[in-house]
């Protein structure tokens with residue numbers, strides 16, 4: 001009971017000095033975000049809410065994006081534009097390997113709340129990998145549109161993931177792939193965090209491979225792609241994934257285990273790709 005009272009007290013004080021802003025359009029959201037200093041962006045809140053509630057994060061301004069008109073999927077020929085506030089649940093029927101990656105995030109309750117923007121900006125979890133959609137978006141060659149200090153810009157997802165700080169994600173554009181493959185290992189648990197996942201896709205830009213659980217954020221497996229382009233077998237190319245990975249121990253698995261798992265899953269994802277979408 002004492003702990004509960006203490007939590008309630010912390011909850012009420014940690015946000016009392018923060019300005020809560022609820023933009024009703026994309027332009028208002030961009031304006032309210034400004035250069036991002038002192039701003040915390042709330043997507044679905046599945047990661048951010050506990051940080052705010054327990055006072056571990058004390059922003060000057062909290063930007064609540066739910067009414068900012070940033071959700072939904074628009075199709076234009078063979079490409080799709082996905083708003084940052086589109087939920088993970090809405091992506092479950094999206095193009096592969098994004099649809100499968102979305103279906104493997106947590107449970108339905110979380111997927112219905114969690115957003116694409118939040119998944120792209122998910123800080124490294126420490127105890128578990130987070131940002132499972134990143135590998136699928138890397139494989140699909142996603143372009144990320146953001147706003148921030150220098151205005152709006154669109155860049156490849158790998159560049160965005162290398163420096164995601166202080167940018168407001170607006171939308172992501174992907175191309176429908178000609179072929180896609182997916183392979184993953186999960187812990188058998190209701191919330192089903194992914195230990196390692198591999199996404200492969202072939203678009204007009206060529207074949208790309210993305211990894212989850214092989215670094216602090218999603219990783220592009222350039223070495224695998226290069227080996228395949230040079231004529232290596234899927235088995236030989238799969239081993240190259242270790243050159244791109246930064247494997248670490250966490251609550252789900254050791255780096256040692258991931259080192260053995262990763263080439264196996266890369267090979268399975270490439271074999272899945274050969275089998276068609």
Ligand SMILES: Cc1cc2nc3c(=O)[nH]c(=O)nc-3n(C[C@H](O)[C@H](O)[C@H](O)COP(=O)(O)OP(=O)(O)OC[C@H]3O[C@@H](n4cnc5c(N)ncnc54)[C@H](O)[C@@H]3O)c2cc1C
Nearest residue numbers: 043044045046047048106114115117118119121131132169
């Ligand atoms: C029980 C449980 C299980 C989970 N399992 C998984 C899992 O299997 N796989 C997985 O990937 N994740 C998992 N997560 C983590 C999380 O739910 C997801 O990563 C989710 O997609 C985060 O989205 P969100 O909208 O809730 O993010 P939020 O909590 O709203 O935000 C997360 C971070 O992104 C920032 N942010 C949000 N939207 C934007 C934007 N548009 N522009 C800029 N910054 C933004 C926030 O400021 C914050 O730093 C789990 C979480 C829980 C609680």
